Amino acid sequence: MAANQPQQQDDDDDDIAAEPTKIFLPHSSQSHLQNGFSHSPPRNGTVDQPVDQRHYLPSIPSTILIRQLPSQGLSFQLWPAATSLVALLDHHRRVSATCPLSPIISAFSRGPDRPLKILELGSGTGLVGIAAALTLGATVTVTDLPHVVPNLQFNADANAGELALHGGTLRVEPLRWGEEADVEGIGRDFDLVLASDVVYHDHLYDPLIKTLHLLLCGADKEKEKKEEQEMVFVMAHLKRWKKEAAFFNRARKLFDVDVIHVDKPCEGSRVGVKVYRFTRKGQRLAQKKC
Ligand SMILES: C[S@@+](CC[C@H](N)C(=O)[O-])C[C@H]1O[C@@H](n2cnc3c(N)ncnc32)[C@H](O)[C@@H]1O
Numbered sequence: 001m002a003a004n005q006p007q008q009q010d011d012d013d014d015d016i017a018a019e020p021t022k023i024f025l026p027h028s029s030q031s032h033l034q035n036g037f038s039h040s041p042p043r044n045g046t047v048d049q050p051v052d053q054r055h056y057l058p059s060i061p062s063t064i065l066i067r068q069l070p071s072q073g074l075s076f077q078l079w080p081a082a083t084s085l086v087a088l089l090d091h092h093r094r095v096s097a098t099c100p101l102s103p104i105i106s107a108f109s110r111g112p113d114r115p116l117k118i119l120e121l122g123s124g125t126g127l128v129g130i131a132a133a134l135t136l137g138a139t140v141t142v143t144d145l146p147h148v149v150p151n152l153q154f155n156a157d158a159n160a161g162e163l164a165l166h167g168g169t170l171r172v173e174p175l176r177w178g179e180e181a182d183v184e185g186i187g188r189d190f191d192l193v194l195a196s197d198v199v200y201h202d203h204l205y206d207p208l209i210k211t212l213h214l215l216l217c218g219a220d221k222e223k224e225k226k227e228e229q230e231m232v233f234v235m236a237h238l239k240r241w242k243k244e245a246a247f248f249n250r251a252r253k254l255f256d257v258d259v260i261h262v263d264k265p266c267e268g269s270r271v272g273v274k275v276y277r278f279t280r281k282g283q284r285l286a287q288k289k290c
Contacts, residue, residue: 053078055086055127059093060166062134065158066125067151075148078125079197081236084263084273086131088236093135100261104277105136107229107286108191115139115168119190121175121211122198124148126155128236132194133168134159140168141186143175178207183214190215191229196236205247213254216280229286233278234260239271256281 051068069076088101096102108116116138120129129142144152153172163170175182193215198208216231233255237244251257255278263272279285 055083055131057086057090057093057131057134059090060134062162062166064127064130064134064162066127066130066155067158068125069151072151075124075144076151078127079238080266081196081238081273082124082127084275085128085194085196085234085236088261088275089128089131089135100275101234103285104192104232104234104260107232112137116192117190118192118194119143119186119215121177121193121195121208123152124197126152126170126172128194128196130155130159130163130170133163133170134166135168137167138169139171141171141173141190143173143186145176146174149174175211176207177204177211179211180214183211183218188215188218188231190231193231193233194235195233197238198235199237199244199247200240202243202246205250209247209250209254212251212278216255216278230280230283232285235276235278236273237276238273251278254281255279256283 049071051070053066053068055064055066056062057064066078068078088099092099092101092105096106105116116136118129118132118136118138118140120126120132120140120142123129123142123144126142129140132138133140142152142156149172156170156172159170173186175186193212199205212233216233248257258277259274260277261275263274265272277285
């Protein structure tokens with residue numbers, strides 16, 4: 001398949017992870033290098049200390065500073081699909097004509113007075129949301145579980161200077177998947193929902209789908225009436241287990257799901273990060289020239 005052509009079906013390979021605990025969070029430094037990002041190793045070489053990483057965005061140019069706290073768990077580390085999504089945002093900013101994200105972004109573009117409104121789910125360290133704010137000049141809300149929010153806020157604050165310089169705004173909020181009250185609290189006034197590496201534990205499939213359903217299929221009569229582009233979900237995902245097909249099968253009952261981009265596998269892996277576009281069933285993406 002050409003990397004940029006939407007694809008309807010997910011492949012059905014065997015499990016990618018012979019030893020799931022090892023591949024659960026593969027050495028993300030390798031994927032940073034693969035995507036052209038620099039990685040500063042921890043100063044003392046242990047995982048108990050904060051690990052600061054600098055991610056260069058050539059398109060602006062700008063550098064995002066991200067603090068990881070590996071000893072506090074998986075939510076405090078950068079996962080491989082995040083860097084793939086950041087690379088696509090950077091690609092869009094550089095050469096929108098060849099970027100698979102660009103038709104989605106341009107479907108919402110209404111000029112400089114109306115910045116794109118983006119919600120990120122399961123933001124973890126916040127790299128994707130911060131990159132979206134910087135590359136698109138967007139109004140971005142990054143979210144995660146309540147206990148993850150302080151590190152997310154730390155990273156948002158660490159990049160406040162770059163945001164002030166290049167445009168884009170960032171808001172940090174707790175949002176638990178599957179909780180209707182959390183979606184009501186955040187609201188539905190978004191164009192784009194982003195996420196990376198959020199399909200991993202099977203007990204989280206249904207809560208995540210519920211949140212997506214509340215967001216993408218929540219009544220938005222105004223947009224329908226005005227025939228405006230409705231919310232789109234873009235998800236970068238690195239496949240690890242065959243069981244993940246259950247997530248996609250359930251999601252396809254509610255949404256049209258297309259693959260818009262596939263990364264080359266990094267060394268030692270059989271699969272690369274895939275980027276999916278989810279839209280409410282039957283909803284078409286407005287065609288606009290980039
Ligand atoms: C595998 S990490 C990916 C983090 C980040 N998106 C990245 O790519 O680096 C999954 C993220 O989803 C968040 N998460 C897990 N369960 C959640 C839930 N029920 N509600 C909201 N966020 C959740 C985790 O805290 C974590 O930050």
